[in-house]
Amino acid sequence: MKSVFLSLLKKLTPNVIFPFYHAVTDHPAQHYKNLFDARSIDCFSQDLDTFKNFGDPIGLKQLLTMTEENYFPGRFFMISFDDGLSEVYDFAVPEMEKKEVKATLFINSDFVSNADLFYRYKASLILETPVSDPIKIYSFFDENDKNTSIRELLLNIKYHEKKILDQIAEAINLDFHQYLQTSKVYMTGKQIMELHQMGYDIGGHSVDHPLFHDIDPEEQLLQARQSLDFVETLTGTDIRAFAFPFSDWGVKDEFFKKCDADLTFGTAKIKQDPIKNHFQRLSFEENGKSGSQILNREFSAYLVKRLIGKHRTKRR
Numbered sequence: 001m002k003s004v005f006l007s008l009l010k011k012l013t014p015n016v017i018f019p020f021y022h023a024v025t026d027h028p029a030q031h032y033k034n035l036f037d038a039r040s041i042d043c044f045s046q047d048l049d050t051f052k053n054f055g056d057p058i059g060l061k062q063l064l065t066m067t068e069e070n071y072f073p074g075r076f077f078m079i080s081f082d083d084g085l086s087e088v089y090d091f092a093v094p095e096m097e098k099k100e101v102k103a104t105l106f107i108n109s110d111f112v113s114n115a116d117l118f119y120r121y122k123a124s125l126i127l128e129t130p131v132s133d134p135i136k137i138y139s140f141f142d143e144n145d146k147n148t149s150i151r152e153l154l155l156n157i158k159y160h161e162k163k164i165l166d167q168i169a170e171a172i173n174l175d176f177h178q179y180l181q182t183s184k185v186y187m188t189g190k191q192i193m194e195l196h197q198m199g200y201d202i203g204g205h206s207v208d209h210p211l212f213h214d215i216d217p218e219e220q221l222l223q224a225r226q227s228l229d230f231v232e233t234l235t236g237t238d239i240r241a242f243a244f245p246f247s248d249w250g251v252k253d254e255f256f257k258k259c260d261a262d263l264t265f266g267t268a269k270i271k272q273d274p275i276k277n278h279f280q281r282l283s284f285e286e287n288g289k290s291g292s293q294i295l296n297r298e299f300s301a302y303l304v305k306r307l308i309g310k311h312r313t314k315r316r
């Protein structure tokens with residue numbers, strides 16, 4: 001009975017899973033502490049065993065070939081890391097090397113080698129900075145925002161409002177420039193090239209990480225293409241792969257036709273997509289949950305969605 005159930009489960013669930021992360025570390029850094037749960041090294045190592053139990057690791061080339069041929073001869077997984085953080089080089093890669101797994105790294109062209117800092121990381125850093133008088137921060141917001149917590153206000157700042165973060169930092173004597181000079185936030189171009197030579201795939205993750213739903217279609221294309229061109233120039237890769245910053249929510253079909261990418265990736269967990277070369281990824285950054293717990297939960301959720309016909313992304 002159990003084997004019947006398992007073979008049915010195999011038939012009904014996708015052949016390829018796309019786990020993704022930002023950072024693997026036992027000491028989460030201040031710039032992302034308030035945004036996501038970095039995976040501990042032990043947890044990540046166990047996740048790798050879970051994925052290897054599920055199927056074989058693949059990279060962009062194999063995924064592209066299988067997609068073009070519409071033939072997936074088995075079960076596979078493709079791990080990716082977003083934002084190009086230095087913890088990938090320092091902690092995730094050594095674990096992956098031990099287990100003979102490679103991954104795809106999606107980088108923001110403006111941030112490589114600590115050239116600049118993602119606006120949400122700035123918000124996290126402000127939250128980690130002791131402030132004697134909260135008025136200093138509230139004064140940058142509307143009068144009606146006084147009842148909202150500083151945390152909520154800072155974490156809700158949108159891409160177009162990001163200048164406020166620089167102004168607040170100045171008011172509380174937080175120097176982002178200095179932070180970038182003294183902290184290893186992002187991988188350097190040299191490290192990325194080294195990983196590419198070791199067999200890791202590199203893809204684009206936009207120029208400076210806007211939510212695509214918040215910017216107009218032309219800006220979306222510019223953000224995607226510029227980061228893809230950057231990756232191509234840096235690594236000489238012949239596959240253009242793009243992972244949406246935050247999410248692909250609200251992005252129109254037209255974008256996919258014009259973005260000049262061979263493969264694109266979203267973050268809508270386990271879901272099928274009407275666009276053949278667009279894949280949804282599942283985050284494993286969840287404290288207190290093992291990789292197999294997350295995977296089983298999401299497979300169950302997928303099966304329920306399948307029953308009610310909601311396992312596909314809808315787009316216009």
Ligand SMILES: [Zn+2]
Nearest residue numbers: 082083245246
């Ligand atoms: Zn990102």
